[in-house]
Amino acid sequence: QQQVKQSPQSLIVQKGGISIINCAYENTAFDYFPWYQQFPGKGPALLIAIRPDVSEKKEGRFTISFNKSAKQFSLHIMDSQPGDSATYFCAAFSYGQNFVFGPGTRLSVLP
Amino acid sequence: KAGVTQTPRYLIKTRGQQVTLSCSPISGHRSVSWYQQTPGQGLQFLFEYFSETQRNKGNFPGRFSGRQFSNSRSEMNVSTLELGDSALYLCASSPTESSGANVLTFGAGSRLTVL
Numbered sequence: 001q002q003q004v005k006q007s008p009q010s011l012i013v014q015k016g017g018i019s020i021i022n023c024a025y026e027n028t029a030f031d032y033f034p035w036y037q038q039f040p041g042k043g044p045a046l047l048i049a050i051r052p053d054v055s056e057k058k059e060g061r062f063t064i065s066f067n068k069s070a071k072q073f074s075l076h077i078m079d080s081q082p083g084d085s086a087t088y089f090c091a092a093f094s095y096g097q098n099f100v101f102g103p104g105t106r107l108s109v110l111p
Numbered sequence: 112k113a114g115v116t117q118t119p120r121y122l123i124k125t126r127g128q129q130v131t132l133s134c135s136p137i138s139g140h141r142s143v144s145w146y147q148q149t150p151g152q153g154l155q156f157l158f159e160y161f162s163e164t165q166r167n168k169g170n171f172p173g174r175f176s177g178r179q180f181s182n183s184r185s186e187m188n189v190s191t192l193e194l195g196d197s198a199l200y201l202c203a204s205s206p207t208e209s210s211g212a213n214v215l216t217f218g219a220g221s222r223l224t225v226l
Contacts, residue, residue, distance in 0.1 A: 006153075009151075032213050034213075036217075041219065042219055043115070043201055043203075043217030043218050043219050043220055044154070044201070044217050045216075045217065046214060046215070046216075049213075089153060089154065093213060097167070098144065098156045098159060098167045098169070099144075099156065099215060100156070101146075101153045101154040101155075102153055103151060103152060103153035104153045104154075
């Protein structure tokens with residue numbers, strides 16, 4: 001019940017295209033859902049996050065869509081750029097517990 | 112403001128040895144969490160320390176241990192190393208307990224290779 005599933009494992013997108021990464025969870029106690037971006041040789045860095053009281057959050061080219069009833073959330077990267085090539089992790093969190101991370105999605109944006 | 116600093120960045124050990132990794136959190140951050148990152152497994156939670164006390168522990172064997180000092184710096188130790196311990200070990204700090212802060216800032220990690 002603590003697991004967060006993430007798909008796809010890897011994703012190749014053309015420059016200017018839309019990248020979509022999906023995550024699903026089981027524990028309804030989770031109340032905070034961040035996405036982390038990790039470049040090679042670096043630690044993960046917070047990209048964008050959402051709470052379940054909203055269905056969508058947008059920051060620049062990055063959007064989180066959240067479906068509470070389906071217990072799913074996704075990251076959309078609009079106008080994907082080669083600089084977006086990285087590994088993306090979704091995560092879930094609830095008060096009093098530690099963060100639970102998905103297995104990651106390796107995104108490659110072709111120039 | 113300096114970020115989370117982890118040392119060493121790379122190290123090679125042989126089976127049966129032990130290793131100690133160090134993490135200096137962002138100044139003022141009192142919570143330090145440790146994660147193991149392996150291909151395909153993502154980030155697996157090891158433990159969290161707050162004010163020198165272990166607050167949470169993940170599902171890892173007792174060979175994995177840690178501690179936190181009064182200045183919030185943390186160390187983790189792995190004894191009797193196994194080949195499967197080869198991984199990137201990440202440290203993350205947050206202003207208070209991660210249970211309340213919601214924001215983790217990660218270091219660049221310590222890459223451990225066990226031969």
